[in-house]
Amino acid sequence: MASESSKSLEMKEKFFTDGGIHPTCANKGCDNKVIVRDWLYHSFKHYCSDCNNRMKKGIEPRPGVEFHKKNYCENKDGRLGFECPVALDFMWENGELHSDHIDGDHYNNDPSNLQTLCSICHSRKGHTSGDFNSSKKGRRVGK
Known part of the structure; x- marks a missing residue:
């Protein structure tokens, strides 16, 4: 083996x-x-x-x-269909803000395809869209 x-x-x-x-x-x-x-x-x-x-x-x-990467969650504008529950002036710790691939293509690192999300919003988006499950169509990892 x-x-x-x-x-x-x-x-x-x-x-x-x-x-x-x-x-x-x-x-x-x-x-x-x-x-x-x-x-x-x-x-x-x-x-x-x-x-x-x-x-x-x-x-x-x-x-x-x-x-x-921004120092705030870009979902403050409700772009994900819900507004970020964390106050805009919250001081984030390192690692609590994530870069998210908008189109789910983890090879597409074009800045227009990335948004900064807090861990709460990123998790909710990932579970809703399938980004966190590589067996679902929503997550596209390929060439």
Whole structure:
């Protein structure tokens, strides 16, 4: 039986053989490749390691790069069919605001396809749309 790491390497090779393209960082001006969560399931983050680390540590982006992620939940406008229950001036902790793929395509890191949602709104959207269930049509992970 193949080990987890050898299976992961096989899936990485298959991803590229099948024409998969390693997504680029969603931040404007950054053309680095995103962090790979898991090759076994072709799971990627939205940002490269440099941008991800800078955002987590509160460090400014490198010159020419503009962070996409907002410091508030964009569902304050009710774009998801319900309004975010958290006050607009709430001070979010690191990790409580998520980048969401609007169209459910986790390879489409174009800034126009990303919105910042709090963990509450992101969870509700994901369960409603099927984004959190890779067996449902709503979640599209592919080339």
